[in-house]
Amino acid sequence: MLMRCTITPISGVRCPAASVHRPPLATARRLQPAASGVRRLAASKGGDDGWLSWDDAPEMPRATNGAPAPANGDGAGETEWGDEVQSLADSLRSGQSFDSDTEGAGWDPYFGEEARERCFLVGVALKQQKNKHGYGVHESLEELGRLADTAGLEVVGQTYQMLDEVNPRTYIGSGKVREIMAAVENTGATTVIFDDELSPGQLRNLERALGEEVRLCDRTALILDIFSQRAATREGKLQVELAQSEYQLPRLTRMWSHLERQSGSGQVKGMGEKQIEVDRRLLKGRMARLRRDLDDVRTHRQTYRDRRAAAPIPVVALVGYTNAGKSTLLNSLTGAGVLAEDKLFATLDPTTRRVELPGGKGILFTDTVGFIQKLPTQLVAAFRATLEEIRDAALLLHVVDVSHPSAPAQIDAVNQVLEELGVGNLPTLHVWNKVDACADPDVVRAVAGRREATVCISGLTGEGLPDLLERISAKLADSMVGVHVLIPYAQGELVDEIHRTGVVSSAEFGAAGTEVRAHVPLALAQRLGPLRAATAGVVGVAAHVAAAEAAAAADASAADGSWGCDDEELERLLAAEEVPLS
């Protein structure tokens, strides 16, 4: 089977592998004049970015993969360059995406069509500290390897350097750069992947040092590429493309620097700079369009959410590190048929399914994208709207792969993202999954048994699932807080939110607004606090949000076997929501 690498390279003159969806700028990089031409030009001008001149860069043998030169190789493409610039500009203007299947397929006579692109991994171990989530360099590189594998690359080697701090010019020291060149030569790697996001300056300097034949990639670009491969819905695709554009914007300089370097004097001078400005403007325009399209798609999605809000049923959100087993759990509980596989980021788009609790009450389970340490900020920003659906949840199930050696660090990483999303205070049940895969399951079960709000399960074998549902039932009742509020009509969305996330006992429409008696998640109850102050004086209705009322949440209204939703209507809404938003 032909392994397809759709990696979006930061640099490189060729993309050997086919791409399902390649953003225009990545394509533009492949249109650059051939490597040797760029290197020759680079040598003619002192660098402004680390190396005094090309000759200052470590001189090491460069890897070659034996591939034929591209059609516009070795300076031969100079006359076509202008046309290609124009076509890039046109493509950006029209928002066209390139599909390089025809450009790249089957070109690699050295490794053969069946071969996967070979990559070499590079990390930094900071002497003073592990990274902030407690991931050591070995674990982090191991994870980077899994990411590379998920993207369709073959890892042929790795290295790391102990440093006081990351080298601001080249990420690693110059001696290590030389080592990497040798390793690239020895292993036949064509891509070097760095375990952190490289700054645009680090990228430029490393490109010069490692040579144009070697494609550079960093953790962020790799994750963005996996997301790009996996996004299935229109919203997912738009979000990923926006994140990729944000990543590319400050890195545009590289594309045009060869024009600057050949300027010397005369008419070409400044052309690169102008092109960068043009490109930036075009890319920003494209990003604005993406944001507008996203707004449209989200309005569409909101319609379904609003309709779902009419059915007051608690939502339980599955959150956790990527590959923790969230989708497997959802499938076991509901037969949802969500893709679950031993790859990172198998799930990108949220899926919601109904689950019946003991006693017959229905709740909704939402499976969503997994988190990872060093999660790219661009992705958090782009996926914020999707992730914020977690805020609707009455309860979070934090699913942990307890058999993973880095489980504690993964828990920290997930907690950090939850904090960033402002949902760190939502009631949470800790679900220790994959207990069947632990070396000593009995010990793990015993430890879990001693901990607060922790359940040991195996989503795969079904162990512990009945207990999990009991615990969810109890936790939902526990974590609801009784409120009695008057909500002005102008703040009608709060009524929706109460319906969506809580259990409503009564809702009456009066002259001043909607008077609601309900049990709602503590976080929402706290947000309703100021409302009570605003309404109490007017009509004398008090909103009672004290945590002491939590116990009352398990009252008859929540325990009478129904959350007040119409099952048929709910199923219909869920089915409607599953329709791909295209």
Ligand SMILES: Nc1nc2c(ncn2[C@@H]2O[C@H](COP(=O)(O)OP(=O)(O)OP(=O)(O)O)[C@@H](O)[C@H]2O)c(=O)[nH]1
């Ligand atoms: N041994 C064992 N494997 C499990 C268990 N649960 C899930 N897995 C495996 O773990 C891998 C990842 O499972 P998923 O359900 O896709 O994980 P996820 O959390 O949804 O992952 P993302 O969607 O990438 O965030 C799959 O190969 C599952 O078969 C379990 O309880 N025991």
Ligand SMILES: [Mg+2]
């Ligand atoms: Mg999943």
